[in-house]
Amino acid sequence: MNSELDKLVSRMSLHDKVMLCTGDGLWRTKSLEDLGIPSILMSDGSSGVRFQKGSDVHREASFYESISGSFDSEEALAMTHEATCFPSASTVSCSWNPELIFEIGQAIANECRRLGIHLLLGPGMNIRRHPLTARNFEYYSEDPYLTGELAAAMVNGVQANGVGTSPKHFACHNSDTKRTRVNVTVEERALREIYLAGFERVVRKAKPTTIMSAYNKINGVQTSEDPLLLNQILREEWGFDGVVVSDWGAIKDIVAATRAGLDLQMPLSLSSSAYLEEAVLNGELDEELLNLRVKHILQLVGRLTERFSPLPEVDYARHHRLAREAAEESIVLLKNEDGLLPLSSGKIKKLAVVGRLAAEPLYQGTGCAIVNAREVDIPLDHIRSLCQGQIELLYASGYSSHGDADPSLLSEATAIAREADAVLVFAGAYLPEESDDYNRTDMNIEPGHERLIEAVCAANPNAVLILANGESVAMPWADRAKAVVETWFGGEGMGEALAKILFGAVNPSGKLSVTIPEKLSDTPAFLSFPGNQTELHYSEGIYVGYRYYDKKQIAPRYPFGYGLSYTQFEYGNLVLSHTELNLPGVLKVSVDVTNAGPVYGKEIVQLYLAQPQSKLPRPPQELKGFAKVALLPGETRTVTLELKERDFALYNPEFGKWVAETSAYAIRIGASSRDIRLTADVRVVNPASYVSKVRTDSGFTELFESEAAKQTFYQFLVENGLITPDMVDDKLDEALKKAFWGIQSYMDMNSAGVITYEKMEEVVQRINAELESTEKE
Structure with missing residues (x-):
């Protein structure tokens, strides 16, 4: 194969090579027909395919057209191919269900093939470091283990159906203010243990065809120009054998990027290509480095085109059902006092539904992640259907279409709330318009929505708050309601999924993939986000998300891994395969889970690992395993999880490697990070010796x-x-x-x-x- 590639490269002119290494317009690679090299077509797709009509044709846009473009306008959506809108990554992560996410990946791949798309630009998988990052809805979790497991499932699902993937944004893209110019300063342990660990898991478990480099710098070096990141870590340490593609417009110096290991610059850049060609001609850049880029791209093109089979038809009805199922498994029941939910005609005779989001749902994000959904379930319609004439339904919009308070609308909503037995309040938080300062400015829901909650909760104690938001919101008003349901950005099937959960046809099983704080000032990165102009210091180090709340002993409003059910689960019989584990052995951890309640339900068993005494500081506990188990009433099942050497290890900068210390560890089994049900101890013995080198200034x-x-x-x-x-x-x-x-x-x-x-x-x-x-x- 390599010899064939070498022969093909030898037939290419320098100009051919240079042009192959940049896009042919916005969404294609360059084809060289005389050499038999086809192009590949790519598309955005965090929660569904976003592909504008005519994108497969290279058309020169005027300068004014290029600066006037939009993904979100009605005109842009009308020009975008219809596709299934699945729940956002921040939503579907609450399912804790890799098998479900694998199915979603397969479905998205089929919709790509329907449009002739070879490469999906996703999944997004950066760590949700701070709740104000606007694009957090595209990312899975604050935890690198959960992020890596779910992203690997998505990559495997997409690639199993013949379409390539591009996990992004590699790495430390955790803020959207000045995101193309910001320099992230992060210590080595935090970089390895938090921000790279998810990507490493995906590369090792799923072998993605490409990785997309980020816009930002890390410790002063552009990510697309960093040989440590792209060559040493990604390729040499992790064994990545695919193509590194730039984020759109991320390249500052294509010669430096070539030396660092970047392969494909997107989109078309004639100026960079001219500069690169001149650098080779004048001897500034060794042509062999350009040849290496070309070979990587040729391998990618071959991999994605040789067995690519377009689909003439797609079963969109099945995909819609899958989107609905994903919403069902991802919606999180945060509060349910007095068993108000599920609703039933035995308890409720008159039900008020207030909030415009019930009729005009907020179900997805914005920007390059937006999907022109084929079919959107309307919550109000499905709630009305499930009332079945046995429950009288009243509806009022409650606030304006922009989320602002309107006295007359508020008064109407309050009036129907007073006469109802219970009231469903729909509220949420819109994303800001995408710009150079794209981050959210606060954690609040829309002002008119908050006014509605306050008024309705004062009028009726049986209030159910139904929230729609891409990332965590502050909930000072949650104490006034009997129940709180978090739908996040639940995708096009959220409406029916929500209705089924409200009326008990589906038992909620979602659990939080991030910590929801009491207030913004409690968050780990509060003092350093969004940074000082273009400098962003990750001063919290390894203490991201629940690791910080646990270390500081701060009680969040809702902890990582938390979510309620309509049934109850009991844990027992925790068994370890070893009380002393000699590495590189495997520790098997088994626990019995019983559905002790009255209805069928699914429980997410979570395994946290603690090392009470270690040479380097460690968080009080870290997620190292999980399983979602479905149980009938009275049924017991044994869940078995495995821990390997890497699970016990931390990254030791002195040795430049992951080191598992000989030490005592605690196995903690919980229903959330703050609801640990069972614990057991194991001693781990590492025969490898890691002794610090001595210096003249050592103690x-x-x-x-x-x-x-x-x-x-x-x-x-x-x-x-x-x-x-x-x-x-x-x-x-x-x-x-x-x-x-x-x-x-x-x-x-x-x-x-x-x-x-x-x-x-x-x-x-x-x-x-x-x-x-x-x-x-």
Whole structure:
């Protein structure tokens, strides 16, 4: 294969190579028909295919047309192919169901094939670091393990049906203010453990065809020009063998990007191509690096076109049912006092529905993620249908179409709320218009929606709040309602899914994939978001999301992993396969889960790992496993999860690798991060030795971590006449450990000039050589 590629590349002119490495317009790669090289077509698609009509044709747009474009306008949507709108990533992540997400991926791939699309630009999978990031609705979770598992399921689903994927945005795209110019400063452990770990899991588990680099810089280097990120970590460490494609317009210096490992620059850039061609001609850039880009792109083109089979028809009705099922599994019941839900004619004779979102649902995000949905379920229609003439239904819009308070509309809604047995209040938060300052300005819902909640809750104690938002909102008014239901951006099937949950035809099973704080100032990145102009410091380090709330002992409004059901689940019989695990062995963790309530339901079992004593700081607990289990009333099932060496490890910058320490660990099984039901301890033994190198400024505590280092140092003292062999004992150890100076400074003060700088350098080299030989053994 490589020889065939080499032959093909040798037939290409320099100009051919350069032009193959940029787009042919907005959404295609360049075809070279005389060489038999076809193009591939790509499209946005976080929660469904967004593909504008005519996008497969290269058309030169005028400057004015290009700056006047929009994805969200009615005109733009009218010019966009219809597709199934599935729940957003922030929503479907609350299903904690990789199998369901795999099915969604398959369905989206089929809709791509219907339009001749070879490559889907997704999934989005950045960490939801802060609730004001506008594009968080495109991302799964605040947790890298959950993010990686769900994104891998999506990639596997799409690629199983013959379409490529492009997980994005690699990496640290966690703010949308000045997002093309911001420099993220992040410590190495946080980068590895939080922001890269999800991508690593996807690369290893799903082998995506491409990875999309981000707009931002990381620690002063553009992500698309960073050889550490693209070559060393992505390709060499993780084994990625696909194409690195730029985000649209992300490239600042194509020569630097080529050296760093970027392959495909999107969209078409004639100026970059000219600059790249000149760089090769004048010797600034080795042509072999350009050839490597070309080979990667040719491999991608072959992979996505050779077995590509367009679909003449797609079963959109089945896809709509799948979107509805996904909404059912993702809607989260946050509060249900006095068992107000599910609604029934036995409890409710007159039901008020207030809030325009009941009739005009907010079910998806904006920008390049927007979908021209084929069929949208209207919540009000499905609620009315389930009332079945047994419950009288009243409706009032309650606020204006823009979410503003309107006194007359508010008065009407309050009036019908007073006469009803219960009231459903629809409220939510719209996203800002996409711009250079795209982040949300606060965590509030729309002002008119909040006024409606306050008025209705005062008029009727049996209020059910139904929320629609892409990311967490502050809920100071939640205490006034009996029930709170979070639909997020639930996709086109949300309306019927919600109605079924409200009336008990479906038991809610969604659980939060992020922490919902009491207030914005409680959030981990509150003091550093959205940053100082173009500088964004990740000052919270590894303490993102629930890790921070646990460490600071801050009670959130609703914790990570939380969600209620109409039934109750009991946990018991926690069993570990080992009480002492020798690595690289596997620890099997099994637990029995019983549906102790009256109705069928699904429970999400969550496994958290804690290491109470570690050399480097660790969060109090970290998610390391989960399973969603369906149970009939009275049924018990055993859930088994596995922990491998990497699950016990943290990233140690000193060694430049993931290190699992020999230590005691706690296995914590819970229904949420704050509802731990069972615990068990395991001792993990790692036969590999990770001993810090000694420096002349190391302290005695570090020096004595290794018995070999200590004995070599004592031998050195004996050789120089400072001690005799019989003085070496525990008492000497403890005395030296009390010294707070580095060993060179201590010896300088206490050896009367016997130990010179040269001697200290010599003994440090001896010690490190001894440590290296011990580690190899």
